Amino acid sequence: xxxxxxxxxxxxxxxxxxxxxxxxxxxxxxxxxxxxxxxxxxxxxxxxxxxxxxxxxxxxxxxxxxxxxxxxxxxxxxxxxxxxxxxxxxxxxxxxxxxxxxxxxxxxxxxxxxxxxxxxxxxxxxxxxxxxxxxxxxxxxxxxxxxxxxxxxxxxxxxxxxxxxxxxxxxxxxxxxxxxxxxxxxxxxxxxxxxxxxxxxxxxxxxxxxxxxxxxxxxxxxxxxxxxxxxxxxxxxxxxxxxxxxxxxxxxxxxxxxxxxxxxxxxxxxxxxxxxxxxxxxxxxxxxxxxxxxxxxxxxxxxxxxxxxxxxxxxxxxxxxxxxxxxxxxxxxxxxxxxxxxxxxxxxxxxxxxxxxxxxxxxxxxxxxxxxxxxxxxxxxxxxxxxxxxxxxxxxxxxxxxxxxxxxxxxxxxxxxxxxxxxxxxxxxxxxxxxxxxxxxxxxxxxxxxxxxxxxxxxxxxxxxxxxxxxxxxxxxxxxxxxxxxxxxxxxxxxxxxxxxxxxxxxxxxxxxxxxxxxxxxxxxxxxxxxxxxxxxxxxxxxxxxxxxxxxxxxxxxxxxxxxxxxxxxxxxxxxxxxxxxxxxxxxxxxxxxxxxxxxxxxxxxxxxxxxxxxxxxxxxxxxxxxxxxxxxxxxxxxxxxxxxx
Numbered sequence: 001x002x003x004x005x006x007x008x009x010x011x012x013x014x015x016x017x018x019x020x021x022x023x024x025x026x027x028x029x030x031x032x033x034x035x036x037x038x039x040x041x042x043x044x045x046x047x048x049x050x051x052x053x054x055x056x057x058x059x060x061x062x063x064x065x066x067x068x069x070x071x072x073x074x075x076x077x078x079x080x081x082x083x084x085x086x087x088x089x090x091x092x093x094x095x096x097x098x099x100x101x102x103x104x105x106x107x108x109x110x111x112x113x114x115x116x117x118x119x120x121x122x123x124x125x126x127x128x129x130x131x132x133x134x135x136x137x138x139x140x141x142x143x144x145x146x147x148x149x150x151x152x153x154x155x156x157x158x159x160x161x162x163x164x165x166x167x168x169x170x171x172x173x174x175x176x177x178x179x180x181x182x183x184x185x186x187x188x189x190x191x192x193x194x195x196x197x198x199x200x201x202x203x204x205x206x207x208x209x210x211x212x213x214x215x216x217x218x219x220x221x222x223x224x225x226x227x228x229x230x231x232x233x234x235x236x237x238x239x240x241x242x243x244x245x246x247x248x249x250x251x252x253x254x255x256x257x258x259x260x261x262x263x264x265x266x267x268x269x270x271x272x273x274x275x276x277x278x279x280x281x282x283x284x285x286x287x288x289x290x291x292x293x294x295x296x297x298x299x300x301x302x303x304x305x306x307x308x309x310x311x312x313x314x315x316x317x318x319x320x321x322x323x324x325x326x327x328x329x330x331x332x333x334x335x336x337x338x339x340x341x342x343x344x345x346x347x348x349x350x351x352x353x354x355x356x357x358x359x360x361x362x363x364x365x366x367x368x369x370x371x372x373x374x375x376x377x378x379x380x381x382x383x384x385x386x387x388x389x390x391x392x393x394x395x396x397x398x399x400x401x402x403x404x405x406x407x408x409x410x411x412x413x414x415x416x417x418x419x420x421x422x423x424x425x426x427x428x429x430x431x432x433x434x435x436x437x438x439x440x441x442x443x444x445x446x447x448x449x450x451x452x453x454x455x456x457x458x459x460x461x462x463x464x465x466x467x468x469x470x471x472x473x474x475x476x477x478x479x480x481x482x483x484x485x486x487x488x489x490x491x492x493x494x495x496x497x498x499x500x501x502x503x504x505x506x507x508x509x510x511x512x513x514x515x516x517x518x519x520x521x522x523x524x525x526x527x528x529x530x531x532x533x534x535x536x537x538x539x540x541x542x543x544x545x546x547x548x549x550x551x552x553x554x555x556x557x558x559x560x561x562x563x564x565x566x567x568x569x570x571x572x573x574x575x576x577x578x579x580x581x582x583x584x585x586x587x588x589x590x591x592x593x594x595x596x597x598x599x600x601x602x603x604x605x606x607x608x609x610x611x612x613x614x615x616x617x618x619x620x621x622x623x624x625x626x627x628x629x630x631x632x633x634x635x636x637x638x639x640x641x642x643x644x645x646x
Contacts, residue, residue, distance in 0.1 A: 054104025111225035135553035165238035177543035245315035254284035285353030322348025347376030382412025396460035403571035415493035441494035541619030614642035
């Protein structure tokens with residue numbers, strides 16, 4: 001086994017020290033009208049093949065690339081190659097390279113195009129919506145196909161990027177109040193055959209093939225390389241005009257496979273971790289894990305993130321299984337992004353799906369979030385305190401009226417920071433704070449890779465499984481608990497996150513992991529908006545309440561500790577006060593009470609004149625009923641109460 005398969009020598013050291021040089025490392029195709037320059041990093045001399053089309057049987061030209069440095073190869077081809085395709089072959093099978101920016105159908109060959117020709121009209125004037133703090137975000141996690149494929153959506157471009165550029169979609173998102181769309185993997189992934197889109201196919205897309213090209217099945221024509229790029233940009237542009245940021249789901253932790261991956265075909269075994277006995281490590285749970293700590297992989301990730309920002313105007317990144325990546329790489333990515341725009345938010349899953357072949361203490365796990373410079377992580381503490389553990393769909397928690405989860409919920413409410421009223425010995429998973437600031441906590445109760453909230457409640461709350469009760473009774477309880485759960489999320493400090501469709505009481509027919517389930521499981525039924533209008537109105541009211549009141553998004557640990565205090569309560573009851581808000585909020589004091597009990601509860605509150613903003617599944621910032629003087633407040637069963645003083 002040659003050492004060079006694992007280490008790059010002087011050249012590599014030099015470029016990792018010089019950012020200006022490093023940014024050119026993976027610029028594998030540089031097009032000009034008179035010539036195109038091709039480059040590749042590989043331990044062996046690559047053969048470059050030029051094709052007239054993505055499906056041509058024979059190459060138009062075959063060129064042996066020449067050495068231009070240690071493990072670096074280059075070839076210059078004269079003439080205008082626009083519209084043609086190319087592959088590299090290092091003896092391990094043809095591939096489009098590591099950093100193809102345009103590809104043909106199914107992504108097997110890279111395309112030679114002028115990227116400037118893919119810009120929609122007005123792209124140069126496109127601007128990122130402003131944001132003062134990550135806590136100002138309201139993140140809406142969405143799968144392109146789920147959102148728009150059902151005819152009930154009345155969207156023209158069902159299942160496509162362009163659906164999110166249509167006025168009906170934009171108007172809906174604006175009414176809901178979300179200001180950031182986290183789109184599930186939108187890069188070119190392997191599991192969908194783009195030549196057979198008339199055949200039912202479905203996948204979330206966590207099977208990367210070409211990291212820097214939009215997915216062809218979400219375009220109107222996967223055969224034309226420029227179409228998917230232009231339509232992705234059109235989507236981003238439309239969302240930006242509506243004041244909505246676009247967050248990219250980054251899946252650098254693994255590839256679809258090893259043998260057929262672009263990494264393996266260009267530089268065998270370099271980009272993957274192996275165990276001590278020589279087996280490929282599988283911290284991703286997908287058969288392999290990438291080695292982010294190796295200089296080339298690290299630089300690839302940095303360049304890729306920067307490319308999506310610069311070329312596609314992406315506003316944020318969610319890192320899939322961030323716990324597979326090393327802390328140093330994540331911090332370098334954060335630094336590179338800060339140099340472009342510090343408001344671009346980065347967060348990820350602070351865990352892996354298996355044991356990684358790298359020291360645990362060096363990985364970007366949730367427990368190490370405090371070591372990450374301005375990078376957030378999902379709070380499974382809060383999630384599971386509300387609805388029960390990920391490992392058991394049938395087991396409930398706070399929402400099921402099970403006591404003992406109150407402290408974990410309080411820990412989520414403060415944004416994962418240290419707070420003198422949170423007893424960390426009673427928190428479910430973490431025994432010490434893991435965030436430096438509330439901006440590092442993603443507050444949520446459901447996401448794509450789990451049961452949606454409706455299904456989880458039905459599976460874990462005894463009353464919802466009791467068939468001796470009427471359907472109307474069970475449905476009413478389901479709605480009460482659904483609204484209570486999201487009230488906890490959206491009134492908490494940190495960055496709120498919701499799974500798209502929850503606002504219309506979406507279900508996935510009980511499927512926990514629907515990554516390859518058919519549309520009948522995953523699609524939105526937009527008719528639910530007519531069936532459950534009160535649910536949508538509550539979500540709108542809740543989101544707008546947060547947007548309108550900075551007290552729910554204080555942004556710093558110091559401010560949270562100064563202004564948020566908990567009120568003594570009973571089992572399955574959590575209450576807190578946001579106090580002394582002069583100069584911060586139009587409301588000077590706010591009280592939030594979350595009651596998961598099956599009966600009403602009364603708590604003592606500071607004496608004063610209060611207005612009710614939320615009660616019994618209704619939100620009205622102007623007030624529900626008349627203001628009143630009180631020293632105690634009563635919250636109805638399985639509901640939230642929000643009071644304020646001006």
